[in-house]
Amino acid sequence: RKEVEQDPGPFNVPEGATVAFNCTYSNSASQSFFWYRQDCRKEPKLLMSVYSSGNEDGRFTAQLNRASQYISLLIRDSKLSDSATYLCVVNPASGTYKYIFGTGTRLKVLA
Amino acid sequence: GAGVSQSPSNKVTEKGKDVELRCDPISGHTALYWYRQSLGQGLEFLIYFQGNSAPDKSGLPSDRFSAERTGGSVSTLTIQRTQQEDSAVYLCASSNGLAGVREQFFGPGTRLTVL
Numbered sequence: 001r002k003e004v005e006q007d008p009g010p011f012n013v014p015e016g017a018t019v020a021f022n023c024t025y026s027n028s029a030s031q032s033f034f035w036y037r038q039d040c041r042k043e044p045k046l047l048m049s050v051y052s053s054g055n056e057d058g059r060f061t062a063q064l065n066r067a068s069q070y071i072s073l074l075i076r077d078s079k080l081s082d083s084a085t086y087l088c089v090v091n092p093a094s095g096t097y098k099y100i101f102g103t104g105t106r107l108k109v110l111a
Numbered sequence: 112g113a114g115v116s117q118s119p120s121n122k123v124t125e126k127g128k129d130v131e132l133r134c135d136p137i138s139g140h141t142a143l144y145w146y147r148q149s150l151g152q153g154l155e156f157l158i159y160f161q162g163n164s165a166p167d168k169s170g171l172p173s174d175r176f177s178a179e180r181t182g183g184s185v186s187t188l189t190i191q192r193t194q195q196e197d198s199a200v201y202l203c204a205s206s207n208g209l210a211g212v213r214e215q216f217f218g219p220g221t222r223l224t225v226l
Contacts, residue, residue: 043202043217087153097142097161099215103153
């Protein structure tokens with residue numbers, strides 16, 4: 001089993017739609033969780049950290065479910081500019097600087 | 112301020128040759144990472160440096176790969192006797208602060224093609 005797993009997609013959604021991605025992780029000791037966005041042929045950039053209580057940033061909401069070992073990203077009112085690959089990132093243990101990246105979920109928002 | 116820079120941006124080499132990839136992290140960042148991304152794949156962790164601690168080399172795929180970080184700043188990733196399967200984008204990132212809880216800032220990557 002991979003340490004971090006994501007549905008590769010693509011998710012094709014119309015503008016204005018709500019779309020959600022999940023990411024599962026295998027190490028129950030994992031401490032920190034993030035969503036990064038990567039545009040085609042560009043470097044990844046932090047979208048948002050994922051906090052235990054869940055957090056929201058505009059149209060984006062991130063949730064953590066420790067019992068089931070997954071994190072989620074919800075995008076409301078999708079824009080064409082949201083088209084990208086969304087990478088789930090996990091810090092596997094307290095005190096380590098190592099990060100494990102998922103393979104990413106590709107989103108295409110259609111006009 | 113300046114972000115993470117990498118050079119060269121593109122490198123084409125012949126199988127069996129050695130290559131060196133360079134990363135200049137954000138000034139003051141204590142942690143530096145190397146990742147590899149093959150076409151359509153996620154980021155594969157290679158190595159990280161944190162301050163003066165011994166680097167975590169657990170992701171290096173073979174002994175042909177090595178990296179060093181001089182003076183806590185610039186890092187060089189060296190691939191000896193390159194193989195075609197080494198073709199990928201090599202990304203460098205830096206971060207600062209508490210272990211595992213800080214944003215990583217990525218450079219634009221070096222696209223390596225081994226013929």
